[in-house]
Amino acid sequence: MVPLSYYLALSAVLFILGTAGFALRRNIITIFMCIELMLNAVNLALIAFSRFLSDLGGQLFVFFVIVVAAAEATVGLAIIIALYRNHESLSVDKLDSMKL
Amino acid sequence: MTGDIIRLFPEIVLGVSGILVILFAPFVPPRRQSLLGWFALFGVVAAGAADALTARDPGLAFGGSVSADSFSVYFIALFLLVAGVTILGSIHYLERENLPAGEFYALILLATLGMALMAAGLDLVLVFLGLELSSLSTYILAGYRRHDKRSNEASLKYFLLGSFATAFFLYGIAFVYGLSGTTNLMTLARRVGAAGGPNRTFAAVALLLIFVGLGFKVSAAPFQIWTPDVYQGAPAPVVAFLSVGPKAAAFAVLLRVFFGPLSEGSHMAFWLLWLSAILTMCLGNLAAIWQSNVKRLLAYSAIAQAGYILVGFAAGSADGRSAVSFYLVTYALMNTGAFLLVAQLAGGGEGRTEIDDYKGLARECPGKAAVLSVLLLSLSGIPTTAGFLGKFYLFRAAVDSHLIALTIIAVLNSVVSVYYYFRLIVVMYMEEGPAAVSTARLPGSLWAALAVSVAGIFYLGIFPSAFLEFARLTSNLLPH
Numbered sequence: 001m002v003p004l005s006y007y008l009a010l011s012a013v014l015f016i017l018g019t020a021g022f023a024l025r026r027n028i029i030t031i032f033m034c035i036e037l038m039l040n041a042v043n044l045a046l047i048a049f050s051r052f053l054s055d056l057g058g059q060l061f062v063f064f065v066i067v068v069a070a071a072e073a074t075v076g077l078a079i080i081i082a083l084y085r086n087h088e089s090l091s092v093d094k095l096d097s098m099k100l
Numbered sequence: 101m102t103g104d105i106i107r108l109f110p111e112i113v114l115g116v117s118g119i120l121v122i123l124f125a126p127f128v129p130p131r132r133q134s135l136l137g138w139f140a141l142f143g144v145v146a147a148g149a150a151d152a153l154t155a156r157d158p159g160l161a162f163g164g165s166v167s168a169d170s171f172s173v174y175f176i177a178l179f180l181l182v183a184g185v186t187i188l189g190s191i192h193y194l195e196r197e198n199l200p201a202g203e204f205y206a207l208i209l210l211a212t213l214g215m216a217l218m219a220a221g222l223d224l225v226l227v228f229l230g231l232e233l234s235s236l237s238t239y240i241l242a243g244y245r246r247h248d249k250r251s252n253e254a255s256l257k258y259f260l261l262g263s264f265a266t267a268f269f270l271y272g273i274a275f276v277y278g279l280s281g282t283t284n285l286m287t288l289a290r291r292v293g294a295a296g297g298p299n300r301t302f303a304a305v306a307l308l309l310i311f312v313g314l315g316f317k318v319s320a321a322p323f324q325i326w327t328p329d330v331y332q333g334a335p336a337p338v339v340a341f342l343s344v345g346p347k348a349a350a351f352a353v354l355l356r357v358f359f360g361p362l363s364e365g366s367h368m369a370f371w372l373l374w375l376s377a378i379l380t381m382c383l384g385n386l387a388a389i390w391q392s393n394v395k396r397l398l399a400y401s402a403i404a405q406a407g408y409i410l411v412g413f414a415a416g417s418a419d420g421r422s423a424v425s426f427y428l429v430t431y432a433l434m435n436t437g438a439f440l441l442v443a444q445l446a447g448g449g450e451g452r453t454e455i456d457d458y459k460g461l462a463r464e465c466p467g468k469a470a471v472l473s474v475l476l477l478s479l480s481g482i483p484t485t486a487g488f489l490g491k492f493y494l495f496r497a498a499v500d501s502h503l504i505a506l507t508i509i510a511v512l513n514s515v516v517s518v519y520y521y522f523r524l525i526v527v528m529y530m531e532e533g534p535a536a537v538s539t540a541r542l543p544g545s546l547w548a549a550l551a552v553s554v555a556g557i558f559y560l561g562i563f564p565s566a567f568l569e570f571a572r573l574t575s576n577l578l579p580h
Binding site: 022058060 | 225228229232236239240243247248249252253254255256257259260263264266267270271273274275277278282328329332333396
């Protein structure tokens with residue numbers, strides 16, 4: 001059996017990739033996808049823990065996370081559409097109407 | 101089963117009235133939209149009655165995932181206060197700005213439901229769902245003026261950084277689960293106790309991740325960058341709500357997690373809170389000095405206030421925890437009132453929010469200038485106001501825990517903050533008008549909301565003892 005640490009390492013790598021993408025990417029949709037990647041990294045960790053602890057709670061939690069991620073996508077994309085209608089750009093660098 | 105439902109009754113009332121508001125909305129004629137506001141307010145009051153009902157029969161519900169105890173009763177009452185005052189203060193605003201009312205009130209009620217679940221939930225899954233419910237509702241509310249570029253921008257920034265933070269919080273929960281095989285805080289405490297202490301590495305990682313996640317929500321440094329832009333761009337009544345409600349809910353969860361079994365035998369939690377408290381206070385106050393926009397000024401002030409609250413956390417004692425609970429209520433009264441009044445003064449399209457727009461306001465509208473001055477004096481912590489006593493209890497708890505350096509820094513920060521709060525008062529009273537802000541008469545509903553804030557500030561500032569007893573009960577974080 002593949003040891004738990006492998007799964008946790010993979011989950012950490014995915015999470016860090018998501019974090020790095022969030023910080024470095026300039027396109028709003030890509031940034032949003034990076035957040036989804038982070039959530040799925042957590043899902044992987046939860047399922048690995050669940051398997052190794054022989055407890056179903058973690059897998060149940062993953063379903064909740066999936067639903068929440070879907071709700072977040074709905075709200076997020078709606079916000080992005082409203083923003084695009086007014087700004088006609090999807091770059092975060094253009095969002096500076098309130099800088100000092 | 102009936103007992104379970106009674107213990108979750110405030111949440112049920114909030115959820116049902118939120119859904120009813122949105123169902124009724126299409127059938128209410130456009131000119132009578134304020135009816136929806138009064139209905140939502142009725143829902144909040146009913147939830148308050150339900151909250152009082154749960155207080156009489158405390159205990160666990162739904163297999164230990166929800167707890168009705170003095171902690172949850174106190175915090176739910178706080179959220180209902182914020183929701184009620186915000187709804188009262190928004191009725192006129194929505195009419196003036198010609199914004200749809202149904203969704204607004206429904207989202208406020210659902211966000212309050214989410215916050216109530218965060219305070220009442222003992223299972224971190226439920227806490228997570230509550231956090232998401234309140235966050236998603238407030239993301240939408242922040243972008244409620246959807247034809248306004250700034251509101252769009254505020255909403256997007258809040259959404260992106262908020263979801264980013266949620267992922268950290270979730271990762272922290274995953275580590276709590278990996279540590280103990282449970283997400284229930286009570287079971288966690290039992291298992292960790294039986295094992296003679298938590299696995300240090302896992303507990304440290306979990307605490308750190310949860311702190312990052314909730315640190316964003318409470319705008320603790322170094323996770324406060326989103327705050328000024330969101331508070332400036334979002335509609336002011338929404339800011340009145342989101343600068344207090346979600347913040348208090350996140351602090352409630354931080355209380356339960358940070359003073360639980362995870363931080364047993366480790367100094368990391370303390371240093372994390374200590375360092376973040378100092379950074380948050382200094383960054384907030386130093387940046388606030390240079391602001392020329394009132395909403396932005398209040399945003400930096402809100403960051404600094406979060407720093408003072410973290411001082412109570414760093415104190416770590418039961419006194420520190422009850423001081424945090426007490427301060428959150430005073431903060432709710434002052435900040436909600438201030439943002440609601442700023443929303444009214446800003447006039448149509450929220451065009452007048454610069455400090456210079458307030459020149460000579462005291463001569464034209466002495467009442468409004470006086471109310472705003474009381475709110476600002478309380479924020480800066482002048483005696484006889486609630487803000488003074490709140491800060492006093494926080495700092496005294498820190499002194500009692502021998503955190504002298506931290507207390508000195510906190511007091512110095514408090515002195516610095518007097519400068520920028522007074523600057524606005526000076527502009528209103530000493531400078532020549534005419535005031536550019538809206539001098540229209542205060543609508544009755546907003547007047548009532550401000551009266552609640554001001555009366556609360558003086559009541560807590562002069563007769564705090566009865567309320568303090570209540571706040572003290574919240575230092576029992578988990579039911580026995």
